[in-house]
Amino acid sequence: MEKGLKINVNSLAADPVPVIAEMDPGLFELGSEGIVRDPVRVNVNVHRLGEKVYIRGRIETTVQLQCSRCLRELYQPVESPLVLLAVPANQVTEGQSPATAEGAEKDDAVGIVYNGDQLDLTPEIENILTLALPMKPLCSDQCPGLCPRCGAGLAEGACECNRSDEGPDSRESGGPFSALKKWHP
Numbered sequence: 001m002e003k004g005l006k007i008n009v010n011s012l013a014a015d016p017v018p019v020i021a022e023m024d025p026g027l028f029e030l031g032s033e034g035i036v037r038d039p040v041r042v043n044v045n046v047h048r049l050g051e052k053v054y055i056r057g058r059i060e061t062t063v064q065l066q067c068s069r070c071l072r073e074l075y076q077p078v079e080s081p082l083v084l085l086a087v088p089a090n091q092v093t094e095g096q097s098p099a100t101a102e103g104a105e106k107d108d109a110v111g112i113v114y115n116g117d118q119l120d121l122t123p124e125i126e127n128i129l130t131l132a133l134p135m136k137p138l139c140s141d142q143c144p145g146l147c148p149r150c151g152a153g154l155a156e157g158a159c160e161c162n163r164s165d166e167g168p169d170s171r172e173s174g175g176p177f178s179a180l181k182k183w184h185p
Contacts, residue, residue, distance in 0.1 A: 004122040005121040007046055009119055012048045012053060018044070020043050022039040025037060025061065027040075028125070028129060030133070034076075036061055036129065037075060040059055040061040040125060040129070049085075052088070053119055055085075062077050065133070068137055068138060069144070074139045076137060078129060083109045084111075084124060139155075
């Protein structure tokens with residue numbers, strides 16, 4: 001399993017070269033968004049366009065997330081295209097984004113900069129994984145979430161607070177969410 005994905009730019013030619021790798025999930029920090037649980041599988045073709053390097057393929061893994069309704073842990077497969085155009089640092093002028101470098105618009109490639117003869121794809125793979133995560137992960141489309149009065153998980157069945165539509169909600173005095181009352185009366 002790869003500890004990172006680095007490509008030697010000098011060894012590339014104009015013809016695409018397949019690069020297949022499995023990367024250690026511990027390399028990726030998704031913050032509070034989730035935890036990468038399975039190896040990150042990378043399957044790309046890489047070739048040179050002059051001094052620029054074009055990378056096109058897919059990445060996939062499984063990420064541990066938290067349901068946005070009931071807060072239960074869930075595991076979700078994540079698959080995303082990887083399309084990059086790496087531009088040598090000496091070709092990017094100050095203030096210019098590598099995305100505006102000539103050729104970056106090809107296939108909506110994300111423009112990145114590299115120095116020397118090594119191109120490290122690990123940070124870009126991490127960014128793409130983060131962007132591929134759902135904004136509001138759900139354990140199921142029918143997830144009932146939490147009781148607004150007592151905070152119990154409704155997926156396990158009815159809660160014991162005997163809530164009614166007429167009664168006070170969980171923001172009232174003594175409820176588990178009563179601290180929220182001061183922010184949203």
